[in-house]
Amino acid sequence: NAGVTQTPKFRVLKTGQSMTLLCAQDMNHEYMYWYRQDPGMGLRLIHYSVGEGTTAKGEVPDGYNVSRLKKQNFLLGLESAAPSQTSVYFCASSWAQESPLHFGNGTRLTVT
Amino acid sequence: TQLLEQSPQFLSIQEGENLTVYCNSSSVFSSLQWYRQEPGEGPVLLVTVVTGGEVKKLKRLTFQFGDARKDSSLHITAAQPGDTGLYLCAGKRGSARQLTFGSGTQLTVLP
Numbered sequence: 153n154a155g156v157t158q159t160p161k162f163r164v165l166k167t168g169q170s171m172t173l174l175c176a177q178d179m180n181h182e183y184m185y186w187y188r189q190d191p192g193m194g195l196r197l198i199h200y201s202v203g204e205g206t207t208a209k210g211e212v213p214d215g216y217n218v219s220r221l222k223k224q225n226f227l228l229g230l231e232s233a234a235p236s237q238t239s240v241y242f243c244a245s246s247w248a249q250e251s252p253l254h255f256g257n258g259t260r261l262t263v264t
Numbered sequence: 265t266q267l268l269e270q271s272p273q274f275l276s277i278q279e280g281e282n283l284t285v286y287c288n289s290s291s292v293f294s295s296l297q298w299y300r301q302e303p304g305e306g307p308v309l310l311v312t313v314v315t316g317g318e319v320k321k322l323k324r325l326t327f328q329f330g331d332a333r334k335d336s337s338l339h340i341t342a343a344q345p346g347d348t349g350l351y352l353c354a355g356k357r358g359s360a361r362q363l364t365f366g367s368g369t370q371l372t373v374l375p
Contacts, residue, residue: 194365197363257305257306
């Protein structure tokens with residue numbers, strides 16, 4: 153049972169480039185989330201999804217887009233990367249709104 | 265300004281010592297969770313508290329939710345090197361769909 157899997161683990165982008173981060177969960181969870189973690193800032197919610205085909209904005213959505221075409225996958229896109237998007241990105245999933253979050257091991261993104 | 269303030273930000277202690285870390289807010293939370301995160305990994309849930317005044321124990325870890333549900337503490341007895349990690353509190357306010365995370369306490373337990 154893999155849980156929540158994130159790919160890639162590391163990525164370096166130049167300013168203006170685009171990329172997609174993939175999150176896959178095998179627990180049949182309805183809810184999925186994308187967070188970014190920066191030193192001294194804790195985890196901040198970028199976007200989330202309450203089910204297949206739905207997405208919603210979190211606390212820091214600007215510069216990111218997401219899609220949830222399949223229940224098990226949640227994609228995070230950066231259309232034009234900026235140095236301010238250098239961060240560690242975590243995907244998480246949960247059964248329901250009140251359920252604990254299950255996290256992946258993160259993607260470390262550097263934008264130069 | 266963080267909705268959830270955690271203190272201290274960093275803590276380094278010797279094996280066998282006791283410690284307490286705090287998670288404070290001016291807002292009321294319907295529930296509060298504690299996670300531990302190790303380097304290169306995602307956070308892992310330790311406990312959820314939902315009732316004001318609630319105390320939960322997990323081996324040497326004791327979690328308390330404040331009576332007014334605005335704060336929480338984590339006490340570790342006889343800390344061990346394996347307790348080293350980033351401790352994060354996260355709360356859910358009222359009918360909010362998402363959790364709000366604190367900035368964390370980085371704990372280092374030296375052998």
